Amino acid sequence: MDDLKSKYLGLIADAGDEAALEDLRVQAVGKKGEVSLKMRELGKMSPEERQVMGPKLNALKDEINSALSAKKSALADAALDERLRGEWLDVTLPGRPARQGTIHPVSQVTEEVTAIFADMGFAVAEGPQIEDDWHNFDALNIPPEHPARQEHDTFFMHRADGDNRPPHVLRTHTSPVQIRALQAQGAPIRVIAPGRVYRCDYDQTHTPMFHQVEGLAIDRDISMANLKWVLEEFCRAYFEVDKVELRFRASHFPFTEPSAEVDLRCSWQDGTLKVGEGDDWMEILGSGMVHPKVLAAGGIDPDQWQGFAFGLGIDRIAMLKYGIPDLRAFFDSDLRWLRHYGFASLDQPTLRGGLSR
Numbered sequence: 001m002d003d004l005k006s007k008y009l010g011l012i013a014d015a016g017d018e019a020a021l022e023d024l025r026v027q028a029v030g031k032k033g034e035v036s037l038k039m040r041e042l043g044k045m046s047p048e049e050r051q052v053m054g055p056k057l058n059a060l061k062d063e064i065n066s067a068l069s070a071k072k073s074a075l076a077d078a079a080l081d082e083r084l085r086g087e088w089l090d091v092t093l094p095g096r097p098a099r100q101g102t103i104h105p106v107s108q109v110t111e112e113v114t115a116i117f118a119d120m121g122f123a124v125a126e127g128p129q130i131e132d133d134w135h136n137f138d139a140l141n142i143p144p145e146h147p148a149r150q151e152h153d154t155f156f157m158h159r160a161d162g163d164n165r166p167p168h169v170l171r172t173h174t175s176p177v178q179i180r181a182l183q184a185q186g187a188p189i190r191v192i193a194p195g196r197v198y199r200c201d202y203d204q205t206h207t208p209m210f211h212q213v214e215g216l217a218i219d220r221d222i223s224m225a226n227l228k229w230v231l232e233e234f235c236r237a238y239f240e241v242d243k244v245e246l247r248f249r250a251s252h253f254p255f256t257e258p259s260a261e262v263d264l265r266c267s268w269q270d271g272t273l274k275v276g277e278g279d280d281w282m283e284i285l286g287s288g289m290v291h292p293k294v295l296a297a298g299g300i301d302p303d304q305w306q307g308f309a310f311g312l313g314i315d316r317i318a319m320l321k322y323g324i325p326d327l328r329a330f331f332d333s334d335l336r337w338l339r340h341y342g343f344a345s346l347d348q349p350t351l352r353g354g355l356s357r
C-alpha cells in the first residue's frame with residue numbers, strides 16, 4: 001500500500017494537464033483501478049485482517065482523491081494565470097476620443113468638383129481674393145462705365161488719402177483667374193479655379209462671401225459643343241445620376257460671346273431634389289465662348305485661339321446635392337450644423353471610390 005501511495009502521489013504531482021490527471025484517476029480509483037481492485041480483495045480476508053486493511057484502503061483512496069482535486073485546482077489556477085498574462089491591459093493609456101471635427105460641405109464639394117474635372121484633364125489654377133480693378137473688370141471687357149460694375153455689388157478696398165489709383169476690390173467672381181492663368185500659361189490651356197468670391201448681398205440664398213468654380217478651356221478649335229459635353233458630363237458625375245438634361249438659355253456676359261446660362265432639369269418632391277427628371281429647371285451656371293478681348297487681355301492671339309469658360313456656384317450645387325435649405329447657415333460656424341452636414345474626414349471623394357457614398 002505504501003508503494004501504491006507513493007507511486008500515485010508522485011504521478012499526480014507530475015501530471016501536466018487535466019486529461020493526464022483524469023487518466024490517473026481511472027488507473028487508481030476508477031472502477032477497475034488498482035486501489036479499487038485491492039478493495040475487492042477485502043471480501044476474501046479474515047474479519048481481523050479486514051478490520052485493519054479496510055480503513056487503510058479507505059484512507060489511501062481518500063488521500064489519492066484529495067491529491068487529485070488539489071492538483072486539478074492548481075492546474076486551473078495556472079491556466080487562469082496564463083490567460084490573465086495574455087489579456088494584460090494598460091489602464092493608464094489615454095482613452096480613444098470619439099472622432100471630432102468634420103469636413104465642411106463647401107470643402108467636400110470643392111474636392112468632388114476638382115476630382116471630376118481632373119478626370120477630364122483640367123488642372124487647378126488660383127488667383128488672389130483681393131484683386132485689382134483691372135483683372136476683376138477691365139480685362140474681362142467690363143470698362144469703368146459698364147453697368148455690370150454696379151450689378152456686382154462690389155466691396156472696394158480703401159486707398160490712402162491722395163492716392164488716386166482705382167481701389168483694389170474683393171473679387172466679385174473667379175473670372176479674373178481666367179486672365180491670370182492665360183498670362184501665366186498661355187494657350188492651349190484647360191483649368192478650373194475654385195475659390196471664394198465676395199458681393200455685398202445677404203438673404204436666404206446670398207451671403208457676402210460665397211464660392212465659385214471657374215472653368216476655362218482654350219485651344220485652336222474648341223466650340224460650344226465641347227462646352228455642352230463637358231457640362232453634361234460634369235453634372236452626371238457630380239449628381240451621381242445616369243441621365244441629366246441641360247438647357248442652354250441665351251444670356252449676356254461682357255466676357256463671353258455668345259453667352260449662355262445653363263439650367264438643369266429636376267423635380268422637387270417633398271423637399272427632395274431629383275436631377276434628370278421632372279418639370280422644373282434649376283439655373284446652375286453662366287458660360288459662353290471666351291470674348292476675343294478677354295483672350296487679348298490674357299496675352300493670347302484671338303485669331304489663333306478660342307474656347308469656352310463657365311462659372312458655377314459651389315455653395316449652390318452643395319445645397320442642391322445635399323439638401324441644405326439655407327445658405328447663411330454655411331458660414332455661421334454652428335457646431336450642430338457642422339456635425340449634421342459635415343463629412344467624415346477620411347472619406348476623400350474619388351471617381352473610382354464614389355464621390356459621396
Ligand code: PHE
Binds near residue numbers: 173286287288309310
Ligand atoms: N463670372 C460670372 C458670374 O459670376 C459667371 C461666368 C463665368 C459666366 C464664365 C460666363 C463665363 O456670374
